[in-house]
Amino acid sequence: MSPGHIALPADMPAPETGGCLATRQILDRIGDKWSLYIVAMLAHGPRRFNELKRGIDGISQRMLTLTLRGLERDGLVTRTMYPTIPPRVDYELTDMGQTLLTPVMALVNWANDNQAAIADARQRFDDKPEPDQVLIQGVVYERR
Amino acid sequence: MSPGHIALPADMPAPETGGCLATRQILDRIGDKWSLYIVAMLAHGPRRFNELKRGIDGISQRMLTLTLRGLERDGLVTRTMYPTIPPRVDYELTDMGQTLLTPVMALVNWANDNQAAIADARQRFDDKPEPDQVLIQGVVYERR
DNA sequence: CCGTATCCCCGAGGATACTG
DNA sequence: CAGTATCCTCGGGGATACGG
Numbered sequence: 051m052s053p054g055h056i057a058l059p060a061d062m063p064a065p066e067t068g069g070c071l072a073t074r075q076i077l078d079r080i081g082d083k084w085s086l087y088i089v090a091m092l093a094h095g096p097r098r099f100n101e102l103k104r105g106i107d108g109i110s111q112r113m114l115t116l117t118l119r120g121l122e123r124d125g126l127v128t129r130t131m132y133p134t135i136p137p138r139v140d141y142e143l144t145d146m147g148q149t150l151l152t153p154v155m156a157l158v159n160w161a162n163d164n165q166a167a168i169a170d171a172r173q174r175f176d177d178k179p180e181p182d183q184v185l186i187q188g189v190v191y192e193r194r
Numbered sequence: 195m196s197p198g199h200i201a202l203p204a205d206m207p208a209p210e211t212g213g214c215l216a217t218r219q220i221l222d223r224i225g226d227k228w229s230l231y232i233v234a235m236l237a238h239g240p241r242r243f244n245e246l247k248r249g250i251d252g253i254s255q256r257m258l259t260l261t262l263r264g265l266e267r268d269g270l271v272t273r274t275m276y277p278t279i280p281p282r283v284d285y286e287l288t289d290m291g292q293t294l295l296t297p298v299m300a301l302v303n304w305a306n307d308n309q310a311a312i313a314d315a316r317q318r319f320d321d322k323p324e325p326d327q328v329l330i331q332g333v334v335y336e337r338r
Numbered sequence: 339c340c341g342t343a344t345c346c347c348c349g350a351g352g353a354t355a356c357t358g
Numbered sequence: 359c360a361g362t363a364t365c366c367t368c369g370g371g372g373a374t375a376c377g378g
Contacts, residue, residue, distance in 0.1 A: 072305040076308075124312050149308070152300070152304075175267040
């Protein structure tokens with residue numbers, strides 16, 4: 051059993067098929083700092099390198115290149131070079147990249163719908179005072 | 195404009211509502227190394243601490259505690275202590291935690307359906323030989 | 339049984355400078 | 359314009375030991 055492997059509940063894809071490893075993979079891809087922003091920018095058609103750079107606030111040249119390479123490697127994005135002067139490179143979602151948009155949007159929408167509830171929960175959790183006493187192994191401990 | 199802010203495409207939730215920040219938040223939560231495994235384990239009812247620990251291969255005591263605290267803080271999981279001897283603590287998905295299951299499963303299923311295609315794409319990308327020559331600014335450069 | 343406290347390592351990612 | 363190359367920082371997360 052590999053590290054990080056878990057016994058998945060019945061309604062998850064069979065673990066033997068590598069379902070949870072596949073999930074880890076795609077989560078490592080879209081869970082990183084920039085991939086989703088890039089995918090979002092490419093959702094409505096091809097974009098050039100600097101077009102992406104300008105559209106994604108805060109991203110460095112380095113991370114844009116690196117993330118695009120990763121997406122390209124995984125077959126989610128295509129890279130097309132035009133040997134013009136000055137050079138021009140277009141990035142575009144592949145068909146697979148397009149299909150990823152559906153589950154990703156479901157997550158984005160969930161996040162959007164529940165952000166207030168999460169913020170509230172955090173507030174309550176953080177504001178919660180330490181209990182005056184705790185009961186451990188049948189013994190009461192008071193706070194001083 | 196905050197760092198990491200992007201202009202979202204039209205079909206994404208309005209950025210002004212914090213849609214992309216909310217997405218960042220939820221992605222930071224479920225995108226980490228263990229949260230999904232825990233949520234998966236809790237999908238079919240409450241589980242005890244060590245039950246989770248045994249079920250999730252490779253997780254350390256520390257990370258289980260930390261991740262559970264994070265999930266609890268965000269209102270996705272409840273923690274219930276029973277002051278018995280020995281002590282017993284149950285963790286359970288909240289209603290909000292349950293609703294998260296839907297978009298997450300969509301992603302898990304996508305990962306499952308496309309893992310082969312991704313593996314293939316990677317193979318092709320990694321096997322791709324360096325081009326014998328490149329054309330830059332209208333000039334041919336040969337490889338040595 | 340259910341945690342904290344410490345120490346430590348490694349890699350994601352930022353800043354900056356240079357290049358075809 | 360579209361990248362590399364280099365250096366450096368910072369925090370997620372592992373290992374281990376201890377505590378109620």
